[in-house]
Amino acid sequence: MALLYSADLSPSKQDVITAWLPAADYYPGTAPVLEPLGAYRFDDPDGEVGIEIHLVRDADGAVYQVPLTYRGAPLPTAQLVGQIEHSVLGHRYVYDATTDPVYVTQLLATIDGGGCEAEQFVHIDGAEPRKITNAVRARGTGTGLASGIAVTEARCAAVGTDTVIEAGGATVVVHHRPVDTEPAGPALLGEWDTGRALLAHRR
Numbered sequence: 001m002a003l004l005y006s007a008d009l010s011p012s013k014q015d016v017i018t019a020w021l022p023a024a025d026y027y028p029g030t031a032p033v034l035e036p037l038g039a040y041r042f043d044d045p046d047g048e049v050g051i052e053i054h055l056v057r058d059a060d061g062a063v064y065q066v067p068l069t070y071r072g073a074p075l076p077t078a079q080l081v082g083q084i085e086h087s088v089l090g091h092r093y094v095y096d097a098t099t100d101p102v103y104v105t106q107l108l109a110t111i112d113g114g115g116c117e118a119e120q121f122v123h124i125d126g127a128e129p130r131k132i133t134n135a136v137r138a139r140g141t142g143t144g145l146a147s148g149i150a151v152t153e154a155r156c157a158a159v160g161t162d163t164v165i166e167a168g169g170a171t172v173v174v175h176h177r178p179v180d181t182e183p184a185g186p187a188l189l190g191e192w193d194t195g196r197a198l199l200a201h202r203r
Contacts, residue, residue: 008087016082016094017054017066024096025158026064026176033059038135038192040117042106048072049102050092053199055136055178055192065176065190065199067097075100077153098163098174101151108149108170111186111202112142135192138199142186164203171203 011019018034021027037055044051050070057063068081070092079096086092097103109115117138121129149168157164161177178190178197187201 010085011082013052013054013068013084013094016084017056017068020081021064021066024066024176026161026163029058032056037063037194040134040136040138040190041120042103042110043118044102044106049100051097051103051106053097053136053138055190063178063195063197065174065178067103067174069095069097069100069103071095098156098165099154101154101167104154104165104167104172105149105151107174107188107200108151108168108172108202110138111140111172111188111200114140114142114144116140137191138188140186140188141183142202172200173203174200 014034014036018032021032021034022030034056037057039052039054041053042051048071051067052070053065053067055063055065069078070084072089072092074093075095078099081094081096084092084094117134117136120132120134122132149170151167154165154167161175163174163176165172165174175198178195178199180197183189183198183201185202188199190197190199
């Protein structure tokens with residue numbers, strides 16, 4: 001379960017993504033004009049790291065998957081995307097999630113365990129948390145047996161519009177441009193209002 005807050009963010013997540021994308025290996029442009037399609041989340045069992053994966057559409061119609069993690073303290077081994085002031089949680093460091101071991105651990109667990117995105121609940125004006133509908137659905141196609149891999153270090157390589165991650169003896173490919181193809185092995189599939197595609201797969 002992901003617990004969110006109705007909060008003011010400065011800058012906004014959309015602004016952070018727009019500013020950072022030109023530096024991302026998988027983005028070919030220089031001045032993105034982005035339409036948010038939605039996001040899905042994974043849970044951090046320790047409750048310390050926010051894991052949020054955004055889908056955005058650029059002006060040319062291309063859809064990009066932008067995985068981010070949010071932390072309250074710096075993680076020197078991860079790729080910093082930006083920083084945000086959160087009116088409830090305070091200063092947050094935003095990272096490229098493919099370089100964050102917590103995201104990689106939960107991605108592998110979801111794929112291998114046949115899991116799905118986290119349910120999301122939001123605090124509004126101090127009321128009891130209210131469940132919100134996920135705009136993006138993601139599900140793993142694995143056997144139902146979680147990998148059990150606890151990633152402490154992730155090695156990433158850019159291959160076209162993909163990031164190939166090696167961690168804990170496993171290899172997983174994140175498709176930043178979600179692809180319309182059937183996976184050959186365990187994978188993460190995504191659906192949103194205007195599309196469905198392969199988001200990641202084990203190799």
